[in-house]
Amino acid sequence: MSLIHRLQSLEAERDAAREEAERANLAKSKFLAAASHDLRQPLQALFFLSAALARHVGDHNGRDLLSRLDQGLDTMKGLLDGLLEVSRLEAGVVTPVLDTFEISEITDALDAAYGEQATAKGLVWRVESCEAVLRSDRGLLMQLLRNLVDNALRYTEAGAIRIRCRIDAAPDGDRLAIEVQDTGIGIPPEHLDRIFEEFHQVSNPERDRLRGLGLGLAIVRRLSQLLDHPVEVRSVHGQGSAFRVLVPLAPARFLAGRPGGPERPPAIDRPRLAVLVDDDAVVLLGLQSVLTEWGFRVVAADSADRAMDRLESLGRVPDIVIADYRLREGRVGTEVIRRVRARYGAEVPALILTGETGADTLADASAHGVAVLHKPVTPRQLQAEVGRQLRIKRGNGLAEAAAR
Known part of the structure; x- marks a missing residue:
């Protein structure tokens, strides 16, 4: 065989191996996404x-x-979320939506989410606030930083965890460096090049599930690439680590007309009304229980038709609709939302709470302007998202009033 033929044969074998690896990765992602649904309910x-x-x-x-x-x-x-996020990022269904927001929104949320947990573990917890306006995807950036804080909490048994930020000058524009520091076990030099790989963990040979699956930093790497926010790490084995995320500051054109500060929500003289639709009776009961505990009046139903009938009998405009995506008889949650908005106004906030992880679910929700939360969510996460949707509704109402 001539050298040219040999090289052609090797190239064909390489292409075939690459295609086989790509097919295996795609099959793995589809399997994880499908298998997770029945576990999430x-x-x-x-x-x-x-x-x-x-x-x-x-x-x-x-x-x-x-x-x-x-x-x-x-x-x-945590285990299910890690598997889901890797499969979503591999499938390419996550698209950043850039927004302009204060860094304090991120640091305050991290403080609220992790401060109590860190102090309960006996750690010193410090969040050093700074003033800066960022240009990024708020949700994806928050997810990236949460993974870093989760990692710090998991591997720090004594000492402190600190979140700090400072302006970092760059040739292509100023950025904000957000740093998560810990005094944990640190990373041996020989592991530094591998910590962002899937399932790679330092000091967990027994695969203790309380230390996760080793997907947190792999998700950080993928989100960093998706957002184009470089992540740097420095560590001393036995002394701790520091992860640094570089986030673009908002250009001046995005700052014009920004409000000077948050407004207080108006007093509510009667309970808010939530419409809940899920064909799983146990999930619906649990969802109804937590919303009632938060002070909502609840209309709960297992179908769009029943939800509309019960809502009509009340004669009130709902404050929010929360629906599962996949309902019985081939119906979907966006139908419920569409019908409520057609009857009561397009500004009614809505949320899809689902175990479905396919791209078609996200695309349908996006087409209807509806946020998606993937089951399982903690009551705290659900409460935060419900609050966010209500604030968006109120902000839009204030903007319309100002325009008039």
């Missing part, structure tokens, strides 16, 4: 029922057992 029900049960448990032993149940649920959720 019962896990979501457990989250809501656990939250509803909390106020009925009075003795110390009962509260301790409930706390252990919640810890187990949180661990399961």
Whole structure:
């Protein structure tokens, strides 16, 4: 065989191997996305029922057992979320939506989400605020930083975790460097090049599931590439690590007309009304329980038709609609939202809460301007998103009033 033929043969073998690897990766992503759905439904029900049960448990032993149940649920959720996020990023269905926002929105949210957890572990928790306006995808950036803080908490048993930021001058424009520092186990030099690989973990040979699957930093790498926000790391084995994310500052053209500060929400003289639609009776019961606990009046139904009938009997405009995506008889949650908005106004906030992870679900929700949360979500995450949707509605109302 001539040298040219040999080279052609090797090139063909290389192409075939690459195609086979790509097919295997795609098959893995599809399998993970499909398998996760059936696991997410019962896990979501457990989250809501656990939250509803909390106020009925009075003795110390009962509260301790409930706390252990919640810890187990949180661990399961973390594992599923990691697998889901890798599959979504691999499938290319995540598209950044750039927005302009204060860094304090991110740091305040991180402080609220992790401060109590860190201090309960005996760590010093510090969030050093700074003044800066960023240009990024708020949700994806928050997710990236949460993964870094999760990683710091997982591998820090004593000392401190600190979040700090400062302006970093760059040739292509100023950026804000957001740094997550810890005094944890640190990273040996020989592992530094591999920590962003899937399933790679430092000091976890026994594969302790309480330390996750080793997907957190792999997701950080993928989000960093998607957002074009470089992530740098420095570490000393046995002393700690510092991860630094470089985020673009908002150019001046995005700052004109920004409000000077947040406005207080108006007083509410009657409970808000939430419409809940899910064909899983246990999930619907749990969802109804937590929304009622938050002070909402609830219309709960297992179909769009029943939801509309019950809503009509009340004669009130709903404040928010929360629907599962895949309903019985081939119906979908966006139909519920479309019908509510057609009857009561396009500005009614809505949210899809689903175990479906396919690109078609995200595309349909996006086409209707509806946010998506993937099951399972914790009650705190759901409450934060519901609050965000209501604030968006109020902000739009204020803008319309100003225009008039």
